[in-house]
Amino acid sequence: MLTDRQLMIFQVIVDDFIQTAQPVGSRSLSKKSEISFSSATIRNEMADLEELGFIEKTHTSSGRIPSEKGYRYYVDHLLSPQRLNKQEVHQVKSIFVERIYELEKVVQKSAKILSEMTNYTSIVLGPAVRDNKLKKIQIIPLNDHTAIAIIVTDSGHVENRMFHLPETMDSGDIEKMVNILNDRLTGVALESLNNKIYKEVAVLLRQHIHHYDLMLSSIVDTIKMPASEKLFFGGKTNILSQPEFHDFDKVKGLLNMIEHEEGIYDLMRKNEAGISVKIGRENNNSAMDHCSLITASYSIGAEQLGTIAILGPTRMEYSRVISLLQYLSNGLSIELSKLYQNE
Amino acid sequence: MLTDRQLMIFQVIVDDFIQTAQPVGSRSLSKKSEISFSSATIRNEMADLEELGFIEKTHTSSGRIPSEKGYRYYVDHLLSPQRLNKQEVHQVKSIFVERIYELEKVVQKSAKILSEMTNYTSIVLGPAVRDNKLKKIQIIPLNDHTAIAIIVTDSGHVENRMFHLPETMDSGDIEKMVNILNDRLTGVALESLNNKIYKEVAVLLRQHIHHYDLMLSSIVDTIKMPASEKLFFGGKTNILSQPEFHDFDKVKGLLNMIEHEEGIYDLMRKNEAGISVKIGRENNNSAMDHCSLITASYSIGAEQLGTIAILGPTRMEYSRVISLLQYLSNGLSIELSKLYQNE
């Protein structure tokens, strides 16, 4: 439906606008070395492109900028995968130089590096713990009234929570209880823990321990908490450097969304494997108007662990960001697999 | 050095400017009900106040605004402690309604509420753990190569860290090691732990366990980590609503400081007990120009635990914020004391 020439003009428009943030006009286009026809010809082609909805004007006599539909087409059909240069490869690899034992650290560092390299805001949805399996439950009394429950999963995730110790419970009871819990629950996935406790373990506890219920509910609370994965951000203030966001209301909306993490989960949870690009209103979030979000998932084997993403203006360096995310998500998957290969 | 009339005029100027953010002129002052002299008289007095450095002009023929020196004087001498109204008291109390067992939660909630009530940004320096005493160390092997070390303090703080398990170490060794560590280190303050381990415990370990050193260093790392207390923020974007910060460079500087937590520790660690007000350049931080920081410490008994603070423009509602912080830090101290009264 588009002629080759329209295509090439369109591509130059998008590339130029991504670089300069200025509407691009027929005259400046005609001067580009790639383009050998006059500005009048370009004007005609641009009128067609506009009619087709790929580009638009900011006012009646302005140059053109890509529309959302235009960006979508650009991303789907015109993107040439960009090779990372040596420095970029080096920077990404720097995330993994230290031998790593903690997921959160790696994930956090990824967010930081990513935002520094792109000058956009990075968002990383930390590894899901819901399919982690319970490794150990421990209860450590702090004094006569309070104790702390700690659970450890097979991937090394630790959750803890303080709770009130019922008066009637002595240290023998606690030990008994912990033993029963570990005996029955080790190896059970976190998401089925709740069920299992009430269906199978509660009965058992009742036989051995008085007033087990208060304590049990505390432990169940501890387990429930990490149901929602953690979000990490990098370069939250990079948004302020983008010329399209020299508008206080827009910035406020975005930063508020980020601060309260409202809607971020929704944005991140596409759960398609691989790379996904959402442009402007495709994100279904008014704060994200004029913003694009590029997400990539990382995984161990077939199991998706989490998502990394870049949030920037619709006028984003799609090509570079996609390459970066691809490379990084790949690296993450490999490193994490190494880490857990021998569970 | 100031006459009563100068004082009263000064006070009205500051109060008015805090409310309106507009330079205040002699004519508008003369219309106030508190003031019964003509604008000309006020002009004379204002000229004196300006010469003394308490107020300044934004341009030759503008109204006056308080100078930093003026705010300082206002805070030191003119502040009438403001009673909180019922709604405010209620809001602060809402922090403590749920029976609380976790410091971090309370502290986080405090930051949130505080920022909502003031429309400024709140910063809370979490409880210091350095004088916490060790309650228990545990090591939980995850697989043949990695294990996780967990330490619990008497106040219920939990730190954990993964580390590499030396090949030569079997589960018996681990158990032995953990026993020795707990035996020797329980009750020792976190800050002296490092010393004690290398001076006393290492010798002991050498006698019983081969290749103990790698593991020991991992454990020491775990302990070192929480040396710096955590910072919590509330209402980071409230800054954007203040008219004096409708300037992108200023906002960028501030948000960057907040994001990277650069210098925040320095700002917060005055360590005087009670309330402290730092105005503009008194903070020794260029990002904090035109900002004031009001801090209040909270404590258990004589032991200072942490600090809560409000960051806002120099044109801040000092009176209300100080009352709020006073009330909240008091509340925090009381609640936390309750929580730990029987350790």
Next chain:
DNA sequence: GTTAGCACTCTTTGCTAACGAGTGCTAAAT
């Protein structure tokens, strides 16, 4: 000591003109 009056300064606002970048359209050139 206080105040009315006045000249002066500086910011803000609205208006106009000029300029530049860009467009759409038409007619000529290829």
Next chain:
DNA sequence: ATTTAGCACTCGTTAGCAAAGAGTGCTAAC
């Protein structure tokens, strides 16, 4: 049948200017 040159027109930006408004400092009268 394309392509291009030319031209009238639109819109945003900038500069300049005048008028209004808020405020000041000073002087002279009360």
